[in-house]
Amino acid sequence: MSQFTLDFEKPLKELHERILHAKSTDSSTGIDNSELIKSLELQLSREKNNIYTNLNRWQKVEIARHPMRPHSSDYIKNIVKDWFEIHGDRKYSDDKAIIAGFGYINNVKFAIIGQEKGRNTKDKLKHNFGMSKPEGYRKALRVMKLAEKFNLPILSLIDTPGAYPGIGAEERGQSQAIADNLFEMSTLEVPIISLVIGEGASGGALAIGLADRIICLEYSWYSVISPEGCASILFGDPSFNKDAAEMLKVNSRDLFEMNIADKIINEPLGGAHNDENIVFKDVTEVILNEHKYLNSLSKKKLVEERLTKYNNIGIFSNE
Numbered sequence: 476m477s478q479f480t481l482d483f484e485k486p487l488k489e490l491h492e493r494i495l496h497a498k499s500t501d502s503s504t505g506i507d508n509s510e511l512i513k514s515l516e517l518q519l520s521r522e523k524n525n526i527y528t529n530l531n532r533w534q535k536v537e538i539a540r541h542p543m544r545p546h547s548s549d550y551i552k553n554i555v556k557d558w559f560e561i562h563g564d565r566k567y568s569d570d571k572a573i574i575a576g577f578g579y580i581n582n583v584k585f586a587i588i589g590q591e592k593g594r595n596t597k598d599k600l601k602h603n604f605g606m607s608k609p610e611g612y613r614k615a616l617r618v619m620k621l622a623e624k625f626n627l628p629i630l631s632l633i634d635t636p637g638a639y640p641g642i643g644a645e646e647r648g649q650s651q652a653i654a655d656n657l658f659e660m661s662t663l664e665v666p667i668i669s670l671v672i673g674e675g676a677s678g679g680a681l682a683i684g685l686a687d688r689i690i691c692l693e694y695s696w697y698s699v700i701s702p703e704g705c706a707s708i709l710f711g712d713p714s715f716n717k718d719a720a721e722m723l724k725v726n727s728r729d730l731f732e733m734n735i736a737d738k739i740i741n742e743p744l745g746g747a748h749n750d751e752n753i754v755f756k757d758v759t760e761v762i763l764n765e766h767k768y769l770n771s772l773s774k775k776k777l778v779e780e781r782l783t784k785y786n787n788i789g790i791f792s793n794e
Contacts, residue, residue: 547589570611638679
């Protein structure tokens with residue numbers, strides 16, 4: 476098991492430790508514990524299926540935030556060849572919360588934009604916990620405009636708790652930077668594929684997520700606000716996060732049923748961190764398949780279908 480254990484995973488950790496103890500006793504004392512080990516392993520397998528097939532929405536949010544979950548940098552390292560990173564927005568600075576550049580997925584060259592949280596304390600501070608500032612969104616747009624110029628498809632990797640809400644970010648035009656990206660992405664004449672790999676919170680995610688295809692990993696979430704933020708506004712108490720998650724319908728299955736997500740990529744039981752290689756393989760296959768279809772469309776048809784997709788999201792009522 477992972478060294479990080481979520482609250483609802485504690486029964487699994489206890490069983491895992493009992494199995495390790497039985498195996499250790501077996502080898503050190505010569506006592507045959509094979510039947511006990513087999514029984515515990517069967518019990519562990521059943522408990523895993525029971526827990527992970529009955530997760531509520533908040534528990535899925537917790538998995539999306541798991542410390543060992545693959546980040547954008549992991550996807551780039553494992554599925555992209557000849558990676559060449561672009562730095563800076565040519566106006567203010569280089570925002571490390573967004574990684575942007577060009578590389579090949581199999582033999583297809585992509586412009587790739589990913590939100591990066593960082594793994595350890597030093598990296599988290601460097602990448603600002605995945606919370607982008609205006610210069611990050613302007614860097615992303617710079618790369619997207621280059622992609623359009625050279626007729627390259629765009630892949631965005633979404634994983635952010637939201638746009639950075641600091642005073643400096645607001646002074647430098649945070650909301651305007653997000654709005655500019657939405658406006659420009661809506662009419663870019665190249666395929667845009669967005670992959671939600673973890674958290675997709677609010678405009679911070681949407682600023683690189685307006686796409687022809689929105690693909691979600693099974694345990695990812697994507698919403699106008701985090702469950703804690705919603706609970707703070709509606710109930711005046713962030714501890715009502717579980718109720719807020721249920722009300723918001725934040726998970727990938729909810730998004731698919733509301734015709735927001737176009738496809739869900741299944742994850743190994745318990746999350747992508749339990750078998751990253753399978754996830755990298757499946758992600759590569761889905762991205763290439765979606766690109767194959769989108770690349771067959773004319774530029775005019777591509778933009779028309781994108782606008783139709785977003786016009787059909789939600790329900791408009793005069794009541």
